[in-house]
Amino acid sequence: MIEFQHVYKTYETHSDENVALEDISLKINEGEFVFVRGHSGAGKSTFLKLMLMEERPDKGRGRIIINGQDLTKLRRGKIPYMRRKLGVVFQDFRLIPTMTVYENVAFAMRVTNISNKVIRNRVPYVLSLVGLEDKMDRLPDELSGGEQQRVAVARALAHGPKVIIADEPTGNIDPELSMDIMQLFEAINKVHITVVVVTHEHELVNNLAARYHNRVITLSHGHIADDTANPEVARRYLANGGQPVPELSYSV
Amino acid sequence: MRFSSFIYLVGQGLHNMRANRLMTFASMGVLTVCMLLIGTAFLLGVNIDYMVDYLGDQNFVVAYLEQGTTEEERAQVEASLGGMAGVGGITYNSPEDVLQEYSGMLSQYTNLESVFANDNPFLANYEVTLTDVGQMEAVVAQLGALPHILRVNAPLAVQQLFLSLQKVITYGSYGLVAVLGLVSMVVINNTIRITVFARRREIGIMKLVGATNGFIRFPFFVEGTASGLLSAVLASGIVCGGYYYLCQWYAEHPTNLTEMFGGELVPLSQVWYLIVGTFVVFGFVLCGIGTATSIRKHLNV
Numbered sequence: 001m002i003e004f005q006h007v008y009k010t011y012e013t014h015s016d017e018n019v020a021l022e023d024i025s026l027k028i029n030e031g032e033f034v035f036v037r038g039h040s041g042a043g044k045s046t047f048l049k050l051m052l053m054e055e056r057p058d059k060g061r062g063r064i065i066i067n068g069q070d071l072t073k074l075r076r077g078k079i080p081y082m083r084r085k086l087g088v089v090f091q092d093f094r095l096i097p098t099m100t101v102y103e104n105v106a107f108a109m110r111v112t113n114i115s116n117k118v119i120r121n122r123v124p125y126v127l128s129l130v131g132l133e134d135k136m137d138r139l140p141d142e143l144s145g146g147e148q149q150r151v152a153v154a155r156a157l158a159h160g161p162k163v164i165i166a167d168e169p170t171g172n173i174d175p176e177l178s179m180d181i182m183q184l185f186e187a188i189n190k191v192h193i194t195v196v197v198v199t200h201e202h203e204l205v206n207n208l209a210a211r212y213h214n215r216v217i218t219l220s221h222g223h224i225a226d227d228t229a230n231p232e233v234a235r236r237y238l239a240n241g242g243q244p245v246p247e248l249s250y251s252v
Numbered sequence: 253m254r255f256s257s258f259i260y261l262v263g264q265g266l267h268n269m270r271a272n273r274l275m276t277f278a279s280m281g282v283l284t285v286c287m288l289l290i291g292t293a294f295l296l297g298v299n300i301d302y303m304v305d306y307l308g309d310q311n312f313v314v315a316y317l318e319q320g321t322t323e324e325e326r327a328q329v330e331a332s333l334g335g336m337a338g339v340g341g342i343t344y345n346s347p348e349d350v351l352q353e354y355s356g357m358l359s360q361y362t363n364l365e366s367v368f369a370n371d372n373p374f375l376a377n378y379e380v381t382l383t384d385v386g387q388m389e390a391v392v393a394q395l396g397a398l399p400h401i402l403r404v405n406a407p408l409a410v411q412q413l414f415l416s417l418q419k420v421i422t423y424g425s426y427g428l429v430a431v432l433g434l435v436s437m438v439v440i441n442n443t444i445r446i447t448v449f450a451r452r453r454e455i456g457i458m459k460l461v462g463a464t465n466g467f468i469r470f471p472f473f474v475e476g477t478a479s480g481l482l483s484a485v486l487a488s489g490i491v492c493g494g495y496y497y498l499c500q501w502y503a504e505h506p507t508n509l510t511e512m513f514g515g516e517l518v519p520l521s522q523v524w525y526l527i528v529g530t531f532v533v534f535g536f537v538l539c540g541i542g543t544a545t546s547i548r549k550h551l552n553v
């Protein structure tokens with residue numbers, strides 16, 4: 001369903017080149033729940049941005065395949081249709097500042113050509129899932145950081161995507177609510193939706209991964225340092241001189 | 253596209269106009285002012301052209317008949333004149349008419365009519381007015397070739413002057429219109445660019461949640477064309493209304509000078525559709541295309 005084959009990502013900054021991901025290969029199956037963790041700057045967001053085609057992998061190296069489509073060969077005009085199959089929670093929320101909470105969520109459905117009737121029913125419903133049904137008419141600026149983040153979560157769910165990709169979806173939320181949001185993702189995963197969650201909250205990951213048997217992928221300096229679905233990965237990583245990943249204490 | 257999507261996108265465009273009303277006012281203001289300048293330059297050109305035309309039309313060619321031309325021969329000449337291309341009208345002056353005219357002019361000094369009572373030295377002539385002063389030379393040549401025409405008098409030098417004057421004015425005023433149009437395009441395009449630039453983040457987000465380029469562009473297009481059309485209506489109203497009153501005032505306040513130029517301006521009924529049409533097309537095309545193109549580079553997300 002999601003496959004990376006020897007993917008590299010180098011950012012060109014105005015002063016130098018910055019290798020964010022190096023030779024990434026992995027496969028995420030349909031219906032899987034995957035946590036991606038790693039230190040700041042490890043390449044987690046970059047990994048998600050490649051799936052969304054917000055960033056392109058280095059030319060001529062590797063392939064990214066989602067739903068059988070090779071993203072490196074996807075024509076420009078097809079990109080929007082590919083994106084609609086994903087529901088994305090951005091690390092920086094990316095809400096449209098001029099639209100109300102309701103309209104932000106509804107927008108993701110409108111682009112998908114969902115009828116007004118369905119939109120009118122579904123938007124309040126997904127907002128109630130994140131506890132924001134009473135703030136539908138506010139503008140994003142009139143919400144706290146955590147509330148904005150929850151709107152972003154609601155928007156990612158609204159159009160019924162096959163894959164949910166969330167970048168630090170609980171970064172601005174207190175622990176109790178974080179747990180609720182994560183449980184929401186777990187519930188969504190139960191109906192066979194693939195979920196990829198990036199988070200640095202190790203405690204939460206350990207907790208949930210142990211309980212729900214989620215897969216955990218650890219990124220370090222642009223490499224996959226560990227993957228609970230594939231013990232071979234960590235061995236190879238260490239053999240290639242990688243730094244050991246701290247605190248791999250959970251068990252699957 | 254669903255019909256409800258269409259309605260949504262149109263509504264979104266109109267909503268954005270209101271939400272960004274400062275920018276909307278700014279761009280509409282710029283556009284309206286540009287149109288006012290263009291309209292003024294156009295009307296100025298049209299009127300000067302009209303006045304020069306009028307002055308040109310005051311010139312006529314005089315064709316003198318040979319002495320002793322019989323009535324039948326004269327009828328032939330008159331028939332050929334009537335069918336001649338470029339001829340607007342003819343007036344026959346018999347020798348008696350001419351004598352009368354001159355004796356009237358000199359009545360204080362002498363009595364020409366009695367002096368020449370039996371021996372009128374004046375030649376009968378035709379005053380030929382032209383449909384187009386530009387054809388004066390051709391008409392003169394044709395007249396000269398007719399039988400029984402002794403001589404043709406034409407103010408060819410004056411006609412040359414008028415023609416070149418008219419050319420200068422036409423090129424000048426329409427050149428001014430073109431330059432103003434070009435300047436407007438640059439200014440308006442820039443204004444739109446700024447508006448779009450301020451919303452590039454929003455555009456990027458829309459792309460990332462799966463909106464197609466068309467879906468994003470449509471409301472901008474609605475917004476652009478709506479402000480373009482509104483500006484056109486506004487500018488048309490001001491220019492046509494202002495011009496209407498100017499025409500009235502001009503007709504009601506005649507002076508020697510205005511009389512010399514025909515005493516009236518080009519009536520509004522002859523130009524209003526040109527102005528409104530140009531403004532509407534100008535506003536629609538400029539704003540519509542301007543928005544569509546300036547948004548393009550932000551769509552590459």
Ligand SMILES: Nc1ncnc2c1ncn2[C@@H]1O[C@H](COP(=O)(O)OP(=O)(O)OP(=O)(O)O)[C@@H](O)[C@H]1O
Pocket residue numbers: 011012013018019020038039040041042043044045046047091200
């Ligand atoms: N637009 C960019 N231009 C240049 N370098 C970038 C850009 N975005 C990210 N990077 C670099 O790529 C590397 C990986 O960044 P990324 O955002 O993927 O990290 P991350 O794991 O998400 O970190 P965090 O937990 O802080 O969000 C970092 O070294 C970062 O500096």
Ligand SMILES: [Mg+2]
Pocket residue numbers: 044045046091167
């Ligand atoms: Mg990140």
